[in-house]
């Protein structure tokens with residue numbers, strides 16, 4: 001029993017460490033056509049998972065992030081009728 005509690009405590013401790021590094025709430029993505037203010041936290045709250053955009057649940061820098069991927073992933077999901085798809089709804093001069 002004691003050992004099980006110790007294991008649970010260790011797991012909770014590790015999860016705590018992982019969560020300690022909170023991702024940014026808002027990320028400004030620079031673009032010539034106008035920077036995109038991306039509400040990271042709001043999107044996390046909506047989806048409760050990281051993998052629509054990140055390859056793992058740990059998140060972090062997205063390899064090769066740029067126009068192609070953004071328009072694919074971001075607009076792709078929005079086009080299902082839930083989010084902005086017009087240029088100026090994302091790009092603000």
Ligand code: HEC
Pocket residue numbers: 022023024025027038040043044047048049050051052053054057058059060061062063065
């Ligand atoms: C709807 C898309 C989306 C979702 C969902 C998402 N992220 Fe992100 N995240 C991004 C984008 C875009 C960036 C900026 C990428 C870059 O600059 O390479 C980013 C950057 C990050 C970064 C590095 C910058 C920072 O904030 O310190 C971390 C860490 C991160 N995300 C963690 C997470 C975690 C953890 C989750 C899930 C709980 C998550 N993200 C869910 C899109 C998303």
Ligand code: HEC
Pocket residue numbers: 029030031032033036065066067070071074075078084085086087088089090091
């Ligand atoms: C869902 C939000 C969204 C919509 C809608 C959208 N974009 Fe983007 N766009 C982005 C993001 C995010 C990036 C990548 C920014 C980065 O890499 O920092 C980007 C990148 C770009 C780039 C490259 C800019 C650079 O500096 O390299 C151009 C050009 C662009 N978009 C034009 C458009 C046009 C034109 C439209 C409308 C037809 C449009 N975008 C619609 C989010 C969007």
Ligand code: HEC
Pocket residue numbers: 036037038039042043046047052053070073074075077078082083084089090
């Ligand atoms: C899995 C689906 C999904 C993905 C992927 C996604 N979004 Fe969204 N996004 C939404 C939904 C749903 C809304 C509408 C939220 C609302 O109206 O409350 C939204 C709203 C927005 C808005 C306008 C409202 C706000 O909160 O700022 C912007 C800008 C935006 N998204 C940018 C992005 C960018 C940039 C990416 C890619 C890095 C992205 N989204 C990826 C679902 C998604």
